[in-house]
Amino acid sequence: MQQFQLSTELCFGEDALECLERFRGQRMLLVTDPFFAENGTAQRVCVLCRGESRIFAKVRPDPPLELVAEGAAHMEEFDPEVLIALGGGSAIDCAKGMLSIARSRPFFVAIPTTSGTGSEVTSFAVLTHQGVKLPLIDPDLRPNLAILDDSLLQKLPKQLIADAGMDVIAHCVEALVAKNRSLFTQGLAVKAYHTVMELLPRSYEGDSSVRGQIHCAATIAGIAFDQAGLGACHALSHAIGGKFHLAHGKLNAVLLPHVIQLNSSCCSYSPLGNNPVFAVTRLRRRVQLPDSLTAAGLNRGELLSSADELCSAALADPCNEGNPYPMTKDAYHRLLNACL
Numbered sequence: 280m281q282q283f284q285l286s287t288e289l290c291f292g293e294d295a296l297e298c299l300e301r302f303r304g305q306r307m308l309l310v311t312d313p314f315f316a317e318n319g320t321a322q323r324v325c326v327l328c329r330g331e332s333r334i335f336a337k338v339r340p341d342p343p344l345e346l347v348a349e350g351a352a353h354m355e356e357f358d359p360e361v362l363i364a365l366g367g368g369s370a371i372d373c374a375k376g377m378l379s380i381a382r383s384r385p386f387f388v389a390i391p392t393t394s395g396t397g398s399e400v401t402s403f404a405v406l407t408h409q410g411v412k413l414p415l416i417d418p419d420l421r422p423n424l425a426i427l428d429d430s431l432l433q434k435l436p437k438q439l440i441a442d443a444g445m446d447v448i449a450h451c452v453e454a455l456v457a458k459n460r461s462l463f464t465q466g467l468a469v470k471a472y473h474t475v476m477e478l479l480p481r482s483y484e485g486d487s488s489v490r491g492q493i494h495c496a497a498t499i500a501g502i503a504f505d506q507a508g509l510g511a512c513h514a515l516s517h518a519i520g521g522k523f524h525l526a527h528g529k530l531n532a533v534l535l536p537h538v539i540q541l542n543s544s545c546c547s548y549s550p551l552g553n554n555p556v557f558a559v560t561r562l563r564r565r566v567q568l569p570d571s572l573t574a575a576g577l578n579r580g581e582l583l584s585s586a587d588e589l590c591s592a593a594l595a596d597p598c599n600e601g602n603p604y605p606m607t608k609d610a611y612h613r614l615l616n617a618c619l
């Protein structure tokens with residue numbers, strides 16, 4: 280038996296934030312990073328809720344467990360009816376971490392401001408502890424409501440558009456062939472892949488009119504991989520990113536073509552077109568992402584001296600289980616060497 284669950288309500292498009300008015304008068308805790316507290320977006324969300332609200336604005340990239348514990352203590356003390364995460368994957372994952380250790384379970388709303396992780400619809404969160412990425416997987420972490428508002432996407436930095444977009448591509452490609460794939464997840468993965476392939480260069484070059492569609496595609500890819508699983512690209516990307524703190528999407532951009540080649544011996548990527556390796560490398564060039572780990576700024580010697588640790592971490596990562604080609608530590612060593 281296979282299952283496909285639909286659990287997060289989606290509000291999307293222009294003025295989607297107005298759906299927050301349904302929480303009028305409720306006690307609300309907003310989790311975000313300092314940028315959105317300073318530019319007024321956090322206050323805009325609080326005003327729409329019109330109730331007692333507090334802002335926890337300490338989120339930073341790769342949220343560490345200590346920060347999550349601090350946020351959870353804040354949540355216990357305030358006891359909100361609604362928990363809202365506003366920001367990129369780090370803010371949403373930090374809020375998920377808080378939920379996983381708090382005693383209460385407020386209504387959970389995710390408002391993504393980047394179009395990449397899909398965390399607004401998934402049961403996954405990635406936290407960090409002493410240089411190691413800790414994936415949390417629990418269906419209870421899926422937000423009750425995700426708000427995809429076009430107005431939050433107008434001023435995205437170019438680098439973030441490229442990194443996040445390539446993360447979506449990696450989610451689609453890995454979900455398409457992952458162990459728990461089904462017709463439902465494949466349909467979603469293929470649609471999201473072609474949407475981002477077509478529109479990402481335009482968004483990267485400054486056309487903000489396509490960003491709403493890419494934002495939806497990122498969420499669609501999230502629904503797909505949440506249920507299908509991911510694979511070796513994400514397993515090794517988590518291992519390298521935990522140790523060397525390089526943007527997740529940038530790492531995926533380097534690793535993904537090699538993982539497609541590796542898996543092609545045991546599965547078909549034909550719904551993505553004739554030559555997905557060529558398509559992914561061409562997109563990578565158009566959005567000016569690196570084609571190797573050293574081109575991404577990592578040190579070859581440091582990577583080689585950490586190779587054993589990285590490959591062990593990749594093998595132990597939950598995403599590894601989804602990969603169609605049966606990965607071994609040697610296979611990860613070959614993959615890492617090919618990406619140097």
Ligand SMILES: [Zn+2]
Pocket residue numbers: 396446449450513527
């Ligand atoms: Zn990812």
